[in-house]
Amino acid sequence: MNRIFNLFIILIIITVIACESEDVEVAVYDATPYLFSFPENFGDPELPKDNNLTKEGVKLGKMLFFEKALSKDGTQSCASCHVQNDGFSDKNQFSKGVDGLFGKRQAMPIFNMAWHKSGFFWxxxxxxxREQSLKPIxxxxxxxxxxxxxxxKLSTSKTYTDQFIRAFGTSEVSSTKVSLALEQFMMTIVSFDSKYDQYLAGRVTLSESEERGRSLFFTEYNQFFPDLSGADCAHCHSGPNFENGEFMNNGLDKDSDFTDTGREKVTNLVxxxxxxxxxxxxxxxxxxxxxxxxxxKTLEEVVEHYNSGVKMSxxxxxxxxxxxxKGLGLSAQDKIDLVNFLKTLSDQKFLTNPEYAQ
Ligand code: HEC
Ligand code: HEC
Incomplete structure (x- = not known):
């Protein structure tokens, strides 16, 4: 009798476990909104209205961002060229693709994408x-x-088909949904807690050198009064994200030396x-x-370009x-200060935020 009773109990336990694990297995659509936070001074983000950020959609996008199966031989994911600690850019001059061939441009960093007003890529x-995300593949x-x-490849993985259900309500994988999920994840990568932001909020002070650099950065060039002249960076690198959404030629090459015609490839305008x-x-x-x-290779080289290397074209x-x-006429100390200011724009929280890590 006792034995039968024990068996009965065991059977019940097995049934309960089986039911429970089945509960866990069945993926259900979950449209819990992803809370997108940003500072007031950034202005309204342009989040896609037909692709609301949801927790499950963002999670799927993150899985895909780190997924090597998106490449031909399974060796490369988006994160191979967009490395978090490098600001989601990479350290190579040109990134190497799966066939060992080098691309023609430097990988761009990925953050604050919802404030990009002029399209993506250089x-x-x-x-x-979403359009961008299918191109590297x-x-x-x-x-x-x-x-x-x-x-x-993704359709054969239950982990993925389940996550497609949670994110989009269907296990059917499509490239459109892949692009929507990647768009969601990349929109959530934000950076707004640099030393400079903390300084603006009155939480820290800048060092003397950083402060001089800040002033040079925002002061206009003045060819008549060198004492009043600054480095004039904020004409172009303006606003909360230090960019104005425009396409410009910052004097890297003479007309005869252009090897990449840039924006002309898109607009066909000389x-x-x-x-x-x-x-x-x-x-x-x-x-x-x-x-x-x-x-x-270095910020010092960049500053020297603006100081003395801008080419006519x-x-x-x-x-x-x-x-x-005449060049900007920056002194050795000015250049050091400007670089020190640029370094205050790094945001350790973003660079190490576990929400963006695999
Ligand atoms: C082999 C390296 C490499 C891989 C892999 C790669 N990228 Fe990129 N990414 C680049 C390069 C290089 C650029 C700049 C290309 C250009 O402007 O023509 C770029 C640009 C971008 C941009 C534009 C950012 C901006 O500010 O406009 C985004 C977004 C991006 N990549 C996302 C992705 C996603 C998503 C994937 C995976 C599906 C991916 N990348 C895979 C190298 C790579
Ligand atoms: C006329 C507009 C303009 C001015 C003024 C300007 N920049 Fe730029 N800056 C650009 C453009 C355009 C690029 C990208 C050029 C390219 O890659 O071909 C750029 C690129 C950069 C980059 C490289 C960014 C990257 O991700 O590779 C740095 C750093 C930079 N600028 C710093 C400065 C500093 C510091 C100043 C002031 C001394 C300054 N800029 C003044 C337009 C400008």
Missing amino acids: DGRAATL QDPLEMHETLENVVS ADRGTFLIPSLRNIANTAPYMHDGRF STVSPLILPTIS
Whole structure:
């Protein structure tokens, strides 16, 4: 009798466990909104209205961002070239794709994407992040995979089909949903807690050198009164994200030396030849090398470019033109101070935030 009773109990326990584990297994659609927080001084973000951020959608996007199966030979994910501690950029001048071929531009950092007003990539050729996100997968110099293969690889994984259910209410994988999930995750990568932000909020003070650098950064160039002249950076690197959403030529090359025509490739306008998106300077100390072709290894080299290396060309920005003949005239100390100010734009919380890590 006792034995039978024991068996009965065991059976009940097994049934309970089986039911419980089944409960866990069944994925259900969950549209819990993802709380997107940002500072007031940033202004309204442009979040996609037809792709609301949900916790499960963001999670799927993050899984995909780190997923090597998005590449032809399973060796590369988005995160291979967009490394968190490098501000989601990478340290190489040109990133190497799965076929060992090098791309033609420096990887761009990824943060504060909801304030990007002029499209994505150095030439703004992708209007939206969802459009952008499918390009590296198919690019022969990057992940070199077909969207059909990506869909079929993900479809064989229960982990993924379950997550597609949680995020979109269906286990059916499609490249559109892949792009929507990646868009959601990338929108959530934000950075707004640098030393400079803390200084603006009155929580810390800048060192003497950083403060001099700040002043130089925001002071206009004055060719008539050198004592009043600054480094004039904020004409172009303006606003809370140190970018104004415009495409400009900051004098890297003479007309005869252009190897990448930049924005002209998108608009077919000669006036756009050699112009590139003005990048944000947030986390700039972490995103070397610099410029669309990664030609400068250090911030010191960048500052020297603006100080004495700006080249004349037919499309050079009128905002930088007046500095060409004599240069900015920065002293050795000025240059150190400017670099020290740029370093205050790094945000350790963002660079190590576990929410963005695999
Ligand atoms: C082989 C390296 C490599 C891989 C892999 C890669 N990227 Fe990139 N990424 C780059 C480069 C280089 C650029 C700049 C390209 C250009 O402007 O033409 C870039 C630009 C971007 C941008 C534009 C940012 C801006 O400010 O406009 C985003 C967003 C982005 N990548 C997301 C992704 C996603 C999502 C994936 C995975 C699906 C991915 N990348 C895979 C190298 C890579
Ligand atoms: C006329 C507009 C303009 C002015 C003025 C200007 N910049 Fe730039 N800056 C740009 C553009 C455009 C780029 C991207 C150019 C490219 O890659 O071809 C850029 C790129 C940079 C980069 C590299 C960013 C990256 O992610 O690779 C740094 C750093 C930088 N600028 C700092 C400064 C500093 C410091 C000053 C002031 C001394 C300054 N800029 C003045 C337009 C400007």
